[in-house]
Amino acid sequence: xxxxxxxxxxxxxxxxxxxxxxxxxxxxxxxxxxxxxxxxxxxxxxxxxxxxxxxxxxxxxxxxxxxxxxxxxxxxxxxxxxxxxxxxxxxxxxxxxxxxxxxxxxxxxxxxxxxxxxxxxxxxxxxxxxxxxxxxxxxxxxxxxxxxxxxxxxxxxxxxxxxxxxxxxxxxxxxxxxxxxxxxxxxxxxxxxxxxxxxxxxxxxxxxxxxxxxxxxxxxxxxxxxxxxxxxxxxxxxxxxxxxxxxxxxxxxxxxxxxxxxxxxxxxxxxxxxxxxxxxxxxxxxxxxxxxxxxxxxxxxxxxxxxxxxxxxxxxxxxxxxxxxxxxxxxxxxxxxxxxxxxxxxxxxxxxxxxxxxxxxxxxxxxxxxxxxxxxxxxxxxxxxxxxxxxxxxxxxxxxxxxxxxxxxxxxxxxxxxxxxxxxxxxxxxxxxxxxxxxxxxxxxxxxxxxxxxxxxxxxxxxxxxxxxxxxxxxxxxxxxxxxxxxxxxxxxxxxxxxxxxxxxxxxxxxxxxxxxxxxxxxxxxxxxxxxxxxxxxxxxxxxxxxxxxxxxxxxxxxxxxxxxxxxxxxxxxxxxxxxxxxxxxxxxxxxxxxxxxxxxxxxxxxxxxxxxxxxxxxxxxxxxxxxxxxxxxxxxxxxxxxxxxxxxxxxxxxxxxxxxxxxxxxxxxxxxxxxxxxxxxxxx
Amino acid sequence: xxxxxxxxxxxxxxxxxxxxxxxxxxxxxxxxxxxxxxxxxxxxxxxxxxxxxxxxxxxxxxxxxxxxxxxxxxxxxxxxxxxxxxxxxxxxxxxxxxxxxxxxxxxxxxxxxxxxxxxxxxxxxxxxxxxxx
Numbered sequence: 001x002x003x004x005x006x007x008x009x010x011x012x013x014x015x016x017x018x019x020x021x022x023x024x025x026x027x028x029x030x031x032x033x034x035x036x037x038x039x040x041x042x043x044x045x046x047x048x049x050x051x052x053x054x055x056x057x058x059x060x061x062x063x064x065x066x067x068x069x070x071x072x073x074x075x076x077x078x079x080x081x082x083x084x085x086x087x088x089x090x091x092x093x094x095x096x097x098x099x100x101x102x103x104x105x106x107x108x109x110x111x112x113x114x115x116x117x118x119x120x121x122x123x124x125x126x127x128x129x130x131x132x133x134x135x136x137x138x139x140x141x142x143x144x145x146x147x148x149x150x151x152x153x154x155x156x157x158x159x160x161x162x163x164x165x166x167x168x169x170x171x172x173x174x175x176x177x178x179x180x181x182x183x184x185x186x187x188x189x190x191x192x193x194x195x196x197x198x199x200x201x202x203x204x205x206x207x208x209x210x211x212x213x214x215x216x217x218x219x220x221x222x223x224x225x226x227x228x229x230x231x232x233x234x235x236x237x238x239x240x241x242x243x244x245x246x247x248x249x250x251x252x253x254x255x256x257x258x259x260x261x262x263x264x265x266x267x268x269x270x271x272x273x274x275x276x277x278x279x280x281x282x283x284x285x286x287x288x289x290x291x292x293x294x295x296x297x298x299x300x301x302x303x304x305x306x307x308x309x310x311x312x313x314x315x316x317x318x319x320x321x322x323x324x325x326x327x328x329x330x331x332x333x334x335x336x337x338x339x340x341x342x343x344x345x346x347x348x349x350x351x352x353x354x355x356x357x358x359x360x361x362x363x364x365x366x367x368x369x370x371x372x373x374x375x376x377x378x379x380x381x382x383x384x385x386x387x388x389x390x391x392x393x394x395x396x397x398x399x400x401x402x403x404x405x406x407x408x409x410x411x412x413x414x415x416x417x418x419x420x421x422x423x424x425x426x427x428x429x430x431x432x433x434x435x436x437x438x439x440x441x442x443x444x445x446x447x448x449x450x451x452x453x454x455x456x457x458x459x460x461x462x463x464x465x466x467x468x469x470x471x472x473x474x475x476x477x478x479x480x481x482x483x484x485x486x487x488x489x490x491x492x493x494x495x496x497x498x499x500x501x502x503x504x505x506x507x508x509x510x511x512x513x514x515x516x517x518x519x520x521x522x523x524x525x526x527x528x529x530x531x532x533x534x535x536x537x538x539x540x541x542x543x544x545x546x547x548x549x550x551x552x553x554x555x556x557x558x559x560x561x562x563x564x565x566x567x568x569x570x571x572x573x574x575x576x577x578x579x580x581x582x583x584x585x586x587x588x589x590x591x592x593x594x595x596x597x598x599x600x601x602x603x604x605x606x607x608x609x610x611x612x613x614x615x616x617x618x619x620x621x622x623x624x625x626x627x628x629x630x631x632x633x634x635x636x637x638x639x640x641x642x643x644x645x646x647x648x649x650x651x652x653x654x655x656x657x658x659x660x661x662x663x664x665x666x667x668x669x670x671x672x673x674x675x676x677x678x679x680x681x682x683x684x685x
Numbered sequence: 686x687x688x689x690x691x692x693x694x695x696x697x698x699x700x701x702x703x704x705x706x707x708x709x710x711x712x713x714x715x716x717x718x719x720x721x722x723x724x725x726x727x728x729x730x731x732x733x734x735x736x737x738x739x740x741x742x743x744x745x746x747x748x749x750x751x752x753x754x755x756x757x758x759x760x761x762x763x764x765x766x767x768x769x770x771x772x773x774x775x776x777x778x779x780x781x782x783x784x785x786x787x788x789x790x791x792x793x794x795x796x797x798x799x800x801x802x803x804x805x806x807x808x809x810x811x812x813x814x815x816x817x818x
Contacts (some may be wrong), residue, residue: 469751472780476802477709480717483805489720512802 014221014229016405022220022229023081029214030076036207037069044124054202058184059132059193061201062139063124068103068147069207071096075154076214082158094155101151107144110135111197132199140193140200142180146173146208153215163223170215176200177208178246185254233296240289248281320395320415323402328353328365331410340395340417342388356385358392372401372411382418394422457526464522471515478508517649521632524656531661532574538610539564541575542603545582549590557595560586563602569610569683577657578681584650585614585677592675593618609663612679620671629667630655654679699816702743704728705778706753710801714747717805718812731755738764743773745816747808750779771795774815776808 040061043051052060078093106117120126120137130136139147153169156162180200183191193199220229228238256270265273314321320337324330330353333345341348341356348355354365361384368378378399385395396418402410482505484490486498493501523529546562553560582601589599597617604611621629632652654677658665662682669675701723703714711727718725726741728734731752738746750757757777765771775796797811 468780472801473707473710477707477713479802480710480713480805484713484716487806 013404014226014235015231018229018231018235019220022217022225026214026216026218027077027080029210029217030073030080032073033069033207033211033214034073034077036203036210037066037073040066040203041070053131057131059140059199059201060126060130061204062120062126062137062143062198064103064107064119064122064137065139065143065147065201065204067123068100068139068143069211071103072100072147072150072154072211073214075100076211076218079154079157080218090158097151097154099151100147100154101149104144104147104149104151107139108141108148110138111141111144132193134197138198140198140204142176142192142194142200143204143208146176149173150208150211150215157215157218160219160222163219166215166219167224170212173208174212174216177205177212178250180205181209182250182253185250186257233293233300236292236296237289241285244281244285249278252277252281320417321412322353322415323410323412324353325410326369326408328369328411337415340387340393340415341385347388358384358386368397368399369411372399373408385415393417393419395419460522460526464519464526464528468515468519472512475508475512475515479505479512482508514649517653521649521653521656524653524660529660531577531657533572534575535570536573536575536578538571538578538603538612539566539568541579542582542601542612545579545586546601548583549586552587553590553599556590556593556597558590558593559596559598560590561598561600563600565603565605568603568605571610571681571683573661573681574657577661581654581657581679582612582614584654585679588650589614589616589618589675589677592616606680609680609682612681613676614679615674615676617674620673620675621667621669622671623669626667626669630665698722698724699744700724700726700741701812702726702728702734702738702741702746704734704746704752704757705749706730707749710749710778713805714808717809718747721809721813723809723812731760734760735764738769745812746773746775747812748775748777750777776812776815778803 039051041063042048044063044066049056049060075093075096078090078096103119106119109115110117110120116135120135120139124137126133126137149169150173153166153173156166156169177200180192181202183189183193184202184205189199192202192205216225219225227234228242229235252274256274259265259273260267260270314334317334317336320340321332321334322330322337323332330348330351333343333348338344357364364383368381372378378397381397381399383395383397384392387393394417396416397413398416399411399413401408402412482501485493486501486505520529542562542564546560550560586599586601593599593616599614599616602613602615604613630651633648655665658679658681664680666678666680667675668678701718703711703718703725704727705711705714706729708729711729715725715727726737726743728737734748734752746761748757748761752760761769761775772795777796777798778801779798780801795815797815799808799811
């Protein structure tokens, strides 16, 4: 993963609590300086030597110096927190600073050019002999120099680009005040007084020290102080060592000098003690820092490793992972993002993320950012993006805010390329549409075919009705007139004429039967006949049938018998149609059984059905013909053994009737041995 | 001459209206029923039937159910709606039923269903039964 360099500055952000503390220090210093200035002015007003000079043997703080401190302190106080000023130009603060610089500058000029501008007596007149004073009422040239540079330092505080100048000026002022203070501490007059010129007062040096610190601490959010206020190693070291580096040598030096002057020890002993304590204190301080820094370093390395691992994960991810700043500038870009968008990390980092958005989606990024800022989490957001080569790709986005200290500092996005998925979805959609189109076409075809079939069915029904009428009407006439003739209603006939008329009558009756069966078959086949469901005592029906055919069988010397199960279930069926079936089967058996044969009608009970068997010792059916006999017009034999005629529809009709009632019919036969027709009907309770 | 004919010589001649569009059937019925001493009128179409039925006031109608492309039963019902006497018996001839309706005479019965082909003598007996009630 590549991370934009501009983010480096953001890594060592100053700690907010330290920023607050530093600002407090700065404000405290400014107030202290103002108080010192006022106290000294009070001393001048009321002629209080202790306020003017800390000790009578020390030089006084001049009235101009006190005014300078009040102005400088006020300026620092007003400039302390730029955030509170709401961007208003601090005219008053800058005015005070300028006056401070002016006082210092003019006084320096007086020293340099031997002028007397009268400013030294402007407020108070210093009279009599004054300790350490070359010109009455005039501040020390060191003080004037410090005011001059502090004044500029204060003015330049609001210009971050001049931070280095500010630090330099403040450091110089601080150095001068520290030198003066050490002069007082160690009794070295030349440290606070140049040649025979007015000396810098003790409290002046202290006030400058406070002022320098105040100016330094007033801008903890930038420049060098930003590092000091940060939580980074440099900040920690600076905060721990810098105060010690100043305080420890000064304190040790003072103690050594004090002890030496009081005759506790010799100079050599004192020096040794100073060196020893310096070593001990600094070694302890450094040791303490080493331990802390080592811990921090370990943590940092751990963090780096974790980061490296995370970076590796992000880099190896199949999904594009990118992040942007608040204004939408891309600052991280993983390899998958390179693959998805075609831009390398180097090309794209630092560019606005909007380069990935097609022109027809303006404002989409801004809208998404606003939604995230308002707390919404963008998940599985499908949209279109542009690759480097201009190709439009479908992506699925998950975007979330990047937060630091509970503030949103940027956005991260996980991008899943769903172009292939979309392409497949589109293919599926097209296929489905094509299928639907075909299905609707097929449905239409089927509808048309169905309509045609319905028309055909209607035509068939019409045909059956018409055929019945047209066939039966002439048959009615023929049979009717034959009956009239045969009954002698139109005169007598010879025996031969009567015989021939008898033949015509037989043929007509057969034709009539054929028409009946044909029509029956057609009606059942086209579903026009609805089978009745009436409770039928099968045993009784079979016995009646056997009685009906007994005479016909006897004429052929055939034994016709029945075996009926006493517990035969009553069944629900169309009684008349079943009778028709039995008529067909028994008459067929008689037709194809030679003299002295045997026919047995048997009925058996099964769990959920009954079975009727009509078994004969007739001529039987060839195996290859057995399948065909239930098909219409399979004239296997044109007539029975005694020349009985067959319509060729009987068994087909039997099959239709039985199947229409949910049953089935089968044949078992051995040629020359006999046949058995099995009818199975369900018991419908 | 059938035996039945002799039985009917004693009674007044009943008027039978034969309605059928088939020439041969009409001739058969005319011959048979005349021999049974009925007075026979003929209608060969639905129009002739509707016109003639109120003119000849038959004692019985022999009506073919399939009358050209018209349904004899519907025509009969239409006539009833037009005020034709429902007590006049009707013998419907049909090719769609199987058995000749030679059921024993029942009191008050006003119609019979006879399947084609029919035995003329049986039909004549059926008609006699219906007329005599």
